[in-house]
Amino acid sequence: MTHLPAEIPPLAEVFDTMRVVSIPTRTRFRGITVREAAIFDAPRGPSEFSPFTEYADPESAQWLAAALDFGWCEQPAPLRDRIDVNATVPAVAPAEVAGILARFPGCRTAKVKVAERGQSLAEDVARVREVRVLMGPTARIRVDANTGWSVHDAVAALTALAQFDLDYAEQPCATVPELVEVRQRLAAAGVPVRIAADESVRKATDPLAVARAGAADLIIVKAQPLGGVSRALEIVREAGLPVVVSSALDTSVGIAMGAQLAASLPDGTLAGACGLGTVALLDGDVTETSLIPAQGSIPVGRPVLSPLLLDRYAASPERTAWWRERVARCHALLAAHG
Numbered sequence: 001m002t003h004l005p006a007e008i009p010p011l012a013e014v015f016d017t018m019r020v021v022s023i024p025t026r027t028r029f030r031g032i033t034v035r036e037a038a039i040f041d042a043p044r045g046p047s048e049f050s051p052f053t054e055y056a057d058p059e060s061a062q063w064l065a066a067a068l069d070f071g072w073c074e075q076p077a078p079l080r081d082r083i084d085v086n087a088t089v090p091a092v093a094p095a096e097v098a099g100i101l102a103r104f105p106g107c108r109t110a111k112v113k114v115a116e117r118g119q120s121l122a123e124d125v126a127r128v129r130e131v132r133v134l135m136g137p138t139a140r141i142r143v144d145a146n147t148g149w150s151v152h153d154a155v156a157a158l159t160a161l162a163q164f165d166l167d168y169a170e171q172p173c174a175t176v177p178e179l180v181e182v183r184q185r186l187a188a189a190g191v192p193v194r195i196a197a198d199e200s201v202r203k204a205t206d207p208l209a210v211a212r213a214g215a216a217d218l219i220i221v222k223a224q225p226l227g228g229v230s231r232a233l234e235i236v237r238e239a240g241l242p243v244v245v246s247s248a249l250d251t252s253v254g255i256a257m258g259a260q261l262a263a264s265l266p267d268g269t270l271a272g273a274c275g276l277g278t279v280a281l282l283d284g285d286v287t288e289t290s291l292i293p294a295q296g297s298i299p300v301g302r303p304v305l306s307p308l309l310l311d312r313y314a315a316s317p318e319r320t321a322w323w324r325e326r327v328a329r330c331h332a333l334l335a336a337h338g
């Protein structure tokens with residue numbers, strides 16, 4: 001299950017290259033107001049390890065495998081030099097939507113968070129309506145429920161949201177059987193909303209279960225949780241479904257890993273714009289130029305670390321120690337399972 005670079009660099013070498021940063025978010029996202037990340041000034045270029053702080057070690061170890069792969073191993077040859085990205089709209093009030101969209105110049109696709117805990121379907125409808133009004137009839141609109149609905153709620157919500165002509169709904173429910181059921185019920189009711197699997201791919205012991213069960217029309221692939229670019233490409237090949245590459249609110253370094261993955265996908269596999277514009281949601285970064293969207297896309301390539309910004313956003317000694325221990329534990333897991 002765990003994927004490893006051909007050989008893992010020793011922990012001491014990993015620590016030598018590592019800095020921990022703490023970057024404020026511009027808008028609360030996923031309940032997060034500060035994004036922490038370990039950044040490596042590695043031999044092949046900068047790399048990033050940034051599993052969310054609540055993730056346990058076995059899951060986080062995959063993210064470390066990805067960071068070591070991107071920093072220490074040769075990457076597949078990119079087939080394109082820019083990647084179209086979607087605007088990512090957090091679960092904000094309609095009045096805040098215009099300000100969010102303004103951070104994604106040129107983007108003709110938006111992904112809107114829905115099913116946020118404590119909010120109602122009416123709030124989701126109002127937010128998606130505002131996005132449709134502001135972006136116009138030709139824009140593509142996606143929603144992401146992050147497992148927030150039951151089958152019943154998902155069918156009701158997507159039936160209501162279908163009036164806005166959705167590109168797809170990402171992870172409406174938690175489990176693969178639930179996704180299968182939502183798809184079947186929407187099809188039976190003639191509601192034309194495609195289903196994308198995200199958590200069911202990146203947090204599953206078997207990322208291919210979705211494809212085998214017919215649980216989704218497309219899959220979201222993220223380089224860090226899937227163990228790196230090469231491993232993600234393998235999963236895409238085996239799944240045989242269209243793909244959207246996305247990120248996890250990474251700095252420009254982690255986003256570059258996602259862009260590398262998107263740039264390496266065979267022609268015809270990408271199902272539209274990727275979720276790689278999220279540096280626009282951060283209030284800082286660690287590279288000389290940030291991978292924020294311009295004319296609806298971001299460039300492919302390795303960004304250059306800024307020593308100044310690494311200092312400016314340096315995490316506290318306590319948080320740095322916490323991340324070093326986490327890296328050590330995940331490194332030990334990777335070494336043991338290799």
Ligand SMILES: O=C(O)CCC(=O)c1ccccc1C(=O)O
Binds near residue numbers: 086087249274
């Ligand atoms: O896909 C995007 O537009 C941005 C990335 C994103 O939504 C995200 C960011 C952090 C954690 C989870 C998710 C997610 O897709 O569920």
Ligand SMILES: [Mg+2]
Binds near residue numbers: 144146170171198
């Ligand atoms: Mg998602």
